[in-house]
Amino acid sequence: MSQNQIATHFQQSLAALERAANDAALLAVTSDIALAIVDAIRSGNKVLLIGNGGSAADAQHIASEIVGRYRKERPGYAAVALTTDTSALTAISNDYGFEQIFARQVESLGRPGDVLLALSTSGQSPNILAALAAARQRGLVIAGFTGLKGKSLHDVCDHLFVAPSDDTPVIQQIHMTAAHAICDSVERALADGVGDK
Ligand SMILES: O=C(CO)[C@@H](O)[C@H](O)[C@H](O)[C@H](O)COP(=O)(O)O
Numbered sequence: 268m269s270q271n272q273i274a275t276h277f278q279q280s281l282a283a284l285e286r287a288a289n290d291a292a293l294l295a296v297t298s299d300i301a302l303a304i305v306d307a308i309r310s311g312n313k314v315l316l317i318g319n320g321g322s323a324a325d326a327q328h329i330a331s332e333i334v335g336r337y338r339k340e341r342p343g344y345a346a347v348a349l350t351t352d353t354s355a356l357t358a359i360s361n362d363y364g365f366e367q368i369f370a371r372q373v374e375s376l377g378r379p380g381d382v383l384l385a386l387s388t389s390g391q392s393p394n395i396l397a398a399l400a401a402a403r404q405r406g407l408v409i410a411g412f413t414g415l416k417g418k419s420l421h422d423v424c425d426h427l428f429v430a431p432s433d434d435t436p437v438i439q440q441i442h443m444t445a446a447h448a449i450c451d452s453v454e455r456a457l458a459d460g461v462g463d464k
């Protein structure tokens with residue numbers, strides 16, 4: 268790959284990040300999702316996270332920063348990525364179908380007032396859509412992260428972050444920038460007065 272082609276990757280990410288940084292509605296929904304997580308943790312609830320492929324890795328990345336830390340030394344907060352238990356994932360997909368891998372875990376682990384953070388760049392993955400329906404039925408607060416093709420998730424989410432791109436890797440980068448802002452914001456709200464790392 269030429270250096271020009273590599274530079275194009277950076278330029279496309281930069282352009283999309285710049286669009287996101289200047290989108291007041293997007294900044295507002297990011298803040299709303301952080302507040303929903305703060306409310307849930309303050310009430311003794313937890314965050315469940317789901318995604319496929321790179322977004323599964325993002326779900327785990329975000330969960331680790333809620334349970335462990337982002338920047339501040341503070342108590343751990345409750346968050347679980349539903350992408351990691353290979354016994355549960357293989358049993359559920361083998362017995363009920365791949366579409367059910369997240370829905371079944373949401374039904375068993377989700378409690379009213381928990382937050383489901385669902386990452387899908389297309390907004391069309393059947394296992395994500397099934398989990399959103401299960402979360403709605405269980406009374407979870409639903410925060411979706413998608414891209415321009417996933418706008419229809421508005422109907423099934425309480426909060427929807429739509430990255431201003433239709434390119435999966437670029438969308439994922441914007442999701443993680445927003446997720447880091449959310450981890451920062453949650454930590455500041457819950458651990459006010461605790462020293463920075
Ligand atoms: O990470 C990447 C591409 O950057 C891929 O692994 C990607 O996550 C996979 O194709 C996923 O299956 C896409 O699912 P979704 O985001 O459309 O729900």
Ligand SMILES: [Zn+2]
Binds near residue numbers: 328332447
């Ligand atoms: Zn991180």
